[in-house]
Amino acid sequence: MREIFETLADELRRAAAEGAEFSNIDDDSVEILERLARELPPDETLPKSAYARKTPPQDDGKGEFIDDIEEVKFASASDIVKTENQNRTQKKLKVVNKTIDIKPIPAPKKFSLPDGDKQTRWNALREIVLGDKVCAEHLRPEKKIVFGVGTLDADIFFCGEAPGADEEIQGEPFVGKAGQLLTKIIGAMGLSREQVYIGNIMNWRPETPKGNRPPTEEEMAYCLPYLKAQIEIVKPKVVVALGMTAVNGLLGFDPSRRMGKIRGHWQKFENADLMVTYHPSFLLQYASPQMKRLVWEDMMAVMERVGIPISAKQRGFFLPKE
Numbered sequence: 001m002r003e004i005f006e007t008l009a010d011e012l013r014r015a016a017a018e019g020a021e022f023s024n025i026d027d028d029s030v031e032i033l034e035r036l037a038r039e040l041p042p043d044e045t046l047p048k049s050a051y052a053r054k055t056p057p058q059d060d061g062k063g064e065f066i067d068d069i070e071e072v073k074f075a076s077a078s079d080i081v082k083t084e085n086q087n088r089t090q091k092k093l094k095v096v097n098k099t100i101d102i103k104p105i106p107a108p109k110k111f112s113l114p115d116g117d118k119q120t121r122w123n124a125l126r127e128i129v130l131g132d133k134v135c136a137e138h139l140r141p142e143k144k145i146v147f148g149v150g151t152l153d154a155d156i157f158f159c160g161e162a163p164g165a166d167e168e169i170q171g172e173p174f175v176g177k178a179g180q181l182l183t184k185i186i187g188a189m190g191l192s193r194e195q196v197y198i199g200n201i202m203n204w205r206p207e208t209p210k211g212n213r214p215p216t217e218e219e220m221a222y223c224l225p226y227l228k229a230q231i232e233i234v235k236p237k238v239v240v241a242l243g244m245t246a247v248n249g250l251l252g253f254d255p256s257r258r259m260g261k262i263r264g265h266w267q268k269f270e271n272a273d274l275m276v277t278y279h280p281s282f283l284l285q286y287a288s289p290q291m292k293r294l295v296w297e298d299m300m301a302v303m304e305r306v307g308i309p310i311s312a313k314q315r316g317f318f319l320p321k322e
């Protein structure tokens with residue numbers, strides 16, 4: 001039953017993604033669909049289709065394109081849709097490969113930090129990263145290397161994937177649209193950006209002629225020691241990996257990994273507990289109450305793990321109204 005429902009939903013989403021604003025469904029069918037929707041148990045998985053978006057993918061340089069690729073790559077709908085998704089992925093990545101010439105990425109640089117307190121070590125690390133020639137030579141003209149921000153005593157370390165257009169201008173992670181949503185999520189947890197730590201796997205915005213693209217494994221491998229060193233200095237209780245690219249960066253690439261399976265479950269990263277959840281820019285595209293609720297449940301698990309009390313009001317966020 002669910003399969004029929006999902007196939008129909010996929011088809012409607014596909015049509016919507018292609019610009020259709022109306023669909024010819026008669027009243028009887030709408031009633032059947034509504035009944036089916038009521039009777040189905042709540043869906044705990046990712047939206048099934050690459051077409052599951054309100055608007056067609058935007059390649060406006062603001063971070064949508066990256067999620068389009070990520071989403072298509074990890075979509076898992078029916079076989080037909082899957083085949084179609086894979087073609088779309090290949091095409092997109094080919095476009096990227098054909099048009100950009102990424103400068104070779106060397107092995108990660110060896111570095112050591114001075115003894116001393118957290119601030120001394122963090123200052124030294126920041127200086128190393130901001131002075132890194134490999135990071136610098138991958139920057140667009142006039143743009144900045146992006147290093148983590150927040151308190152060095154943070155219990156919670158949010159880890160994203162790579163700076164986008166706004167971040168490379170300001171030299172700060174998560175300051176664009178996705179960042180504003182992350183800031184709201186942090187606020188809903190009763191915290192401010194200054195009370196957590198926010199970093200990225202990547203310190204530069206991956207080069208691509210237009211929009212954003214996910215970092216390559218080599219790019220992530222180059223920057224990962226810098227992220228690990230930040231985690232090692234901050235010593236958070238919990239690392240929150242935002243999105244599949246962040247997970248692949250932290251835990252190593254695994255094509256069989258599925259967001260719908262791993263989110264919400266505790267794992268380990270170094271000495272911290274690791275929670276995986278959806279990337280805020282993914283949420284910006286799939287802002288259904290169910291999706292927000294899933295992320296919120298992940299955040300409540302994080303709050304519990306670090307000992308932040310959760311009010312009754314917070315427990316009810318994004319639940320359907322009675």
Ligand code: URA
Pocket residue numbers: 063160161162163164167172173174175176178179200
């Ligand atoms: N997305 C990320 O993963 N990191 C940022 O800093 C901004 C957008």
